[in-house]
Amino acid sequence: MKYSKKRINSIWYSPQVAAWVFLFPSLVSLMVFVFIPLLTAFLMSFFDVNIFLSSIKFSGFSNLKEIAEDSRFWNSLKNTFQYTFLSVLIGTTFSLSMALYVSKNSMFRKLLRFSFYAPVVCSMTAMGIVWSILLDPTIGMIAKWTQMIGLPKMEFLKNPDMAMPLVVFVSIWKTFGSAMIIFIAALHAIPNVYYEAAVIDGAGVWIQFRKITLPQILPVLGFNVITSTIAGLMVFDQTYVMTRGGPLFRTETIVQYLYSRAFSISPFRLGYASSIAMILFFIIAIISVILYRSFLKNENRVSGNE
Amino acid sequence: MNKMNKYKLSIFLSVFTMCIVLVIVLYPFIWLFLSSLKFEMDIVKFPPETLPERLTFSQYIRVWQKLPLLTMTRNTIIFSTMTTFTNCLLCAMGGYAFARIFFKGKNIVFAFVLISMMVPFQVFMIPLYIIEYKIGILDSFLGLLLPRLTWPFGIYMLRSFFGSIPKSIEEAARIDGANEYVIFWRIMFPLCIPAVLTIGIMTLVNNWNDLAYPLILTNSIQMRTLSVGLAMFVGQRVIEYGPTLAAAVVSLIPLMIVYVFLQKFFVRGVVMSGLKG
Numbered sequence: 001m002k003y004s005k006k007r008i009n010s011i012w013y014s015p016q017v018a019a020w021v022f023l024f025p026s027l028v029s030l031m032v033f034v035f036i037p038l039l040t041a042f043l044m045s046f047f048d049v050n051i052f053l054s055s056i057k058f059s060g061f062s063n064l065k066e067i068a069e070d071s072r073f074w075n076s077l078k079n080t081f082q083y084t085f086l087s088v089l090i091g092t093t094f095s096l097s098m099a100l101y102v103s104k105n106s107m108f109r110k111l112l113r114f115s116f117y118a119p120v121v122c123s124m125t126a127m128g129i130v131w132s133i134l135l136d137p138t139i140g141m142i143a144k145w146t147q148m149i150g151l152p153k154m155e156f157l158k159n160p161d162m163a164m165p166l167v168v169f170v171s172i173w174k175t176f177g178s179a180m181i182i183f184i185a186a187l188h189a190i191p192n193v194y195y196e197a198a199v200i201d202g203a204g205v206w207i208q209f210r211k212i213t214l215p216q217i218l219p220v221l222g223f224n225v226i227t228s229t230i231a232g233l234m235v236f237d238q239t240y241v242m243t244r245g246g247p248l249f250r251t252e253t254i255v256q257y258l259y260s261r262a263f264s265i266s267p268f269r270l271g272y273a274s275s276i277a278m279i280l281f282f283i284i285a286i287i288s289v290i291l292y293r294s295f296l297k298n299e300n301r302v303s304g305n306e
Numbered sequence: 307m308n309k310m311n312k313y314k315l316s317i318f319l320s321v322f323t324m325c326i327v328l329v330i331v332l333y334p335f336i337w338l339f340l341s342s343l344k345f346e347m348d349i350v351k352f353p354p355e356t357l358p359e360r361l362t363f364s365q366y367i368r369v370w371q372k373l374p375l376l377t378m379t380r381n382t383i384i385f386s387t388m389t390t391f392t393n394c395l396l397c398a399m400g401g402y403a404f405a406r407i408f409f410k411g412k413n414i415v416f417a418f419v420l421i422s423m424m425v426p427f428q429v430f431m432i433p434l435y436i437i438e439y440k441i442g443i444l445d446s447f448l449g450l451l452l453p454r455l456t457w458p459f460g461i462y463m464l465r466s467f468f469g470s471i472p473k474s475i476e477e478a479a480r481i482d483g484a485n486e487y488v489i490f491w492r493i494m495f496p497l498c499i500p501a502v503l504t505i506g507i508m509t510l511v512n513n514w515n516d517l518a519y520p521l522i523l524t525n526s527i528q529m530r531t532l533s534v535g536l537a538m539f540v541g542q543r544v545i546e547y548g549p550t551l552a553a554a555v556v557s558l559i560p561l562m563i564v565y566v567f568l569q570k571f572f573v574r575g576v577v578m579s580g581l582k583g
Contacts (some may be wrong), residue, residue: 013485019412023399026419026456034422110325112328119331120413121565125534127548128537129551139349173331180466237517240518255428280426284429
């Protein structure tokens, strides 16, 4: 009896077993709630499934064929790319330029850093509500100000041409602080002697930025571009709160569309929505790999130059 | 002299630009707070004013009747604090196992964690909905908690943190006969509390603010979190502005307080993810 207890203890205390004990809860949770759903999503895209799960029929590639002719899908894809392109380009440029200014230490700059990061902490829902009231054409502050400076009456989020740029603006407002903080950390890591040497050589501010700052922060720039691209391709909260995909579907993104297909437009077609999700997954995977490769290549080239 | 003036001008311009950006960043917060103290008729009039003519707390009283704010707040607190707690523990345990213990199949298991870190939730949310429906935990706290028990990213971050702790600390304990559980709980976990707190705060913010996840996994008003509840009520367009704004303030305040007091950890989390990733 005593012997077997000892044995159990020795198994229980062995590092091999301990590692599995430590990992077990995490692995079960990831297996059941990430991996199995992911495989199911893949399989489901070949089936017709309604939300009540009452009729499940194998349909082969018919979902994909239907998607190819679904103009609302192509529209949502176009909107998603438009959103991603604008938000990554403007957002990254803006957060980098803010970081360049804010990275030095002074009371004013610390205040700026503190304030710029505050929207990141807030929920998109609450701030989306605030912005859509501010941008309301009949009661909003921004309507008042644009009319005060003599601009014609505008519809803002209700105008099909303005809605997407405004959604991008609000998203950047909400998230630029996060990329900025990462840029600041990267800027702080650049040794000061580089700049001192450049000043002695008579290099101007722009040359210093091009030849020292940019190559040094390239990996972090790549990280920010990749993460914001992925976030852009998955955008949902912003459009759900501020426009619900309108006006005229001009802000309907892929995730917004697949959510509607599965949960809010009858017939609730889970299989069809899953096909859209899988397409999104492959788009994200391909774009991430391309971006990762191109930034990695640049990194090698820079280090090769040194 | 000319050069001096140019220098002064550039400083003036940059400070001026920064002040404009600062106003754009902070104005929505100020407007939200002030408008939640206005009467409904003062919010919906045109042209609107930033400063309220008359102050009132009535919106904060009416909001409790107009929205199930108490239920929503309770749900959000339970969901986000429970996940924060389990994430801190499970990510530390997982990170420790990957960083400090050699076991068979480690590389495969780690690849598994990395892959699940990279798969976006939006891709598998529909099957997740079906699985929860089949198990019967859809629209319950269990259904909200179980998929978020752990966080692959947290495991990944804490793995590199545990990896940076010198081996000698652990060896001393091992010579004294301590087993893995004692070493983890008594020695390693206390050492990495700052890193665990950082992961905890990231989890808290993510889950407190999340929209898509609780939107799909809950469907009764009884289970809605603050962000979902607010988004749904705004969508209906029948709600008055005053109570909505008061509810928005209520939903923001807890995280704002945490941010003001623990700013260091927020920044550290972001930096950690950026420089390691």
